[in-house]
Amino acid sequence: MKALVYDKNIEGSIKLCEREMPEITDPKDAIVKVTLSTICTSDLHIKKGFVPRANNNVILGHEFVGEVVAVGEEVKKLSVGDRVSANCETFCGECYFCKRGFINNCIKGGWELGCRIDGCQAEYVRVPYADNGLTKLPDGVSYEEALFVGDILSSGYFGAEMCDIQKGDVVAVIGSGPVGLCAMMCAKYLGAGTIIAIDIDETRLKIARENRLADYVFNPCRCNIEEEVKKLTENRGADGVIECAGTGETFEMSWKIARPNAVVGVVAMYEENLTLPLPEMYGKNLTFKTGGVDAVHCEKLVNLIKEKKISTDILITQRFKLSEIQEAYKLFEQKPDGCLKVVIEKTTITT
Ligand SMILES: [Zn+2]
Numbered sequence: 001m002k003a004l005v006y007d008k009n010i011e012g013s014i015k016l017c018e019r020e021m022p023e024i025t026d027p028k029d030a031i032v033k034v035t036l037s038t039i040c041t042s043d044l045h046i047k048k049g050f051v052p053r054a055n056n057n058v059i060l061g062h063e064f065v066g067e068v069v070a071v072g073e074e075v076k077k078l079s080v081g082d083r084v085s086a087n088c089e090t091f092c093g094e095c096y097f098c099k100r101g102f103i104n105n106c107i108k109g110g111w112e113l114g115c116r117i118d119g120c121q122a123e124y125v126r127v128p129y130a131d132n133g134l135t136k137l138p139d140g141v142s143y144e145e146a147l148f149v150g151d152i153l154s155s156g157y158f159g160a161e162m163c164d165i166q167k168g169d170v171v172a173v174i175g176s177g178p179v180g181l182c183a184m185m186c187a188k189y190l191g192a193g194t195i196i197a198i199d200i201d202e203t204r205l206k207i208a209r210e211n212r213l214a215d216y217v218f219n220p221c222r223c224n225i226e227e228e229v230k231k232l233t234e235n236r237g238a239d240g241v242i243e244c245a246g247t248g249e250t251f252e253m254s255w256k257i258a259r260p261n262a263v264v265g266v267v268a269m270y271e272e273n274l275t276l277p278l279p280e281m282y283g284k285n286l287t288f289k290t291g292g293v294d295a296v297h298c299e300k301l302v303n304l305i306k307e308k309k310i311s312t313d314i315l316i317t318q319r320f321k322l323s324e325i326q327e328a329y330k331l332f333e334q335k336p337d338g339c340l341k342v343v344i345e346k347t348t349i350t351t
Pocket residue numbers: 040041042043062063088151152
């Protein structure tokens with residue numbers, strides 16, 4: 001089969017090549033025929049060499065949907081022919097952390113697919129602990145609709161959930177990229193009354209506003225965000241802040257625009273250490289929650305999609321075939337105006 005492989009020893013670090021079909025190696029495995037997959041910023045991090053734990057020669061990709069074509073003997077919830085969306089995290093479901101819902105910290109898993117073990121930017125993929133890692137799609141939910149459930153939609157939900165949103169709350173979301181937009185959808189679903197989208201990219205702000213994901217949009221290059229948020233909140237600040245951008249400036253903004261006693265939920269991944277200026281924020285009594293997504297709500301998110309309460313359709317902005325995936329990487333790296341998510345479609349490849 002064709003697969004996109006990470007090879008740190010070649011220029012560009014990725015190559016489309018021929019690989020063996022995956023096989024069941026553990027009774028809890030399933031093999032999935034990939035119908036759609038995507039490229040995630042984390043894939044770019046591997047490509048650029050920022051992820052030391054990534055194995056050389058691994059097939060990249062961890063966000064996908066597909067059809068189950070084989071199951072191991074101990075797989076209970078899935079059968080051949082099931083349509084599924086995948087969780088970006090591999091988790092055993094039985095360890096100390098899994099039992100508490102902290103699947104990101106599973107002692108036997110975590111971010112494995114497309115990093116430690118072969119991922120989904122291929123025709124087929126082996127999924128360990130398939131009963132946990134795959135969510136069956138009900139009739140009425142298409143592959144396309146469910147594509148982002150296990151990664152960016154889960155991340156957006158994770159960020160919104162961290163903020164303990166109360167009905168009517170003002171929630172500010174810093175970063176209006178794919179995860180930020182998902183966080184806005186989820187914050188609204190969880191009861192936020194007003195959503196403020198913040199980004200330096202006008203096109204992304206326009207997308208947030210035109211799709212009614214945000215009530216107000218602000219660009220820090222054009223206004224003072226702290227003042228704007230205060231104007232909207234009788235000088236208090238936002239009840240919850242979800243930081244999805246990941247720079248030193250946006251981190252500072254996140255706690256500055258939060259009202260006293262707010263929760264700042266940090267979903268973003270930073271590329272450097274940042275300082276928490278405790279004297280400056282003393283008395284503001286903030287709660288910070290941070291981290292890598294615990295993607296534990298996949299079934300719930302699929303149902304919300306089915307009930308049309310959440311839709312991620314607007315995030316798909318470009319499409320490529322698997323045979324063109326290197327072009328897709330190039331485009332995704334350059335991030336032209338309006339590019340949110342690139343979808344890789346499975347097609348029979350003739351070379
Ligand atoms: Zn990802």
